[in-house]
Amino acid sequence: MIVDKLDNAPRYYGVHPGFKAAFEYLKTQHLDSLTTGRREIDGARLYALISRDQGRGKAAAKLEAHRKYIDIQYVIAGDELIGVRPTADCRQVSAAYDPERDIGFFADAPDTWVLLHAGSFVILWPEDAHAPLSGEGEVRKAIVKVAVRP
Template sequence: MIYGNIENPGDMSIYPEAIQRAVKYLKETDLVNKKAGVYELQGKDMYVQVLDLETASREDKKPEVHRKYIDVQCLISGRERIGFAVDTGKNKPIGDYNEERDILFYEECHGESEMIMTPGTFAVFFPHIVHRPACNDGGVSKIRKIVIKINKDIL
């Protein structure tokens, strides 16, 4: 997992090229005024989801994991808490893995830690990292977030 801020992402040369490209896109694109939706950056190998959401209680959000895509999540407005942990194989799935959506939900997440997302912060979740996005941090918040999906095969 990587955690940073688009205003000062640090030494970008240490990141794989696809992650560098995602962070550059986040830094250089007017994401406040971009219409909610999905936008291709490199076909299905790399695309952007612009999401307008409302946070909810931790209990109402289920931990999720992906197998094919890396998530680069960036908060544009609002405040959000995200839970995260290494997928140890000890989490009980809710249903089956949805290959089309590349998502598997868990009932709970063993060893979960949390981070606070404020505007400009980004987190990179690799396929072995379970995450629980869009949780309240002190109350419900309307948020705008960007999720850049990167096919792990292009790293």
């Protein structure tokens, strides 16, 4: 997991072949004006989901994990509290992994909490089970999905 501000994104371009295009998308789009939904960047290898959701609170935190995609979750507006736990430490499967949707859910509790403010991002690998929308209030964000294997 990496937490940082978008201004520092160039530091991570070399970490994965898709990161430069992902961060350039976040920097060059007028994210405030985009409607919610999916935005194609490079087909199935790289795309963004623009969302506007209400936080559910820590008590409703639900860990999820992916296998095919890395998430870059960027906060456009509001504050985002995300619970995190290593996927390998998750023992309580609440919904089995669905390869079509690339998601599985766990009933385990997060062991780390990350608070993101507007302009910040978190990079979550398949090894990072995460519980988004664990805070209170509305959050608008872009979730860039980067294929693990480009």
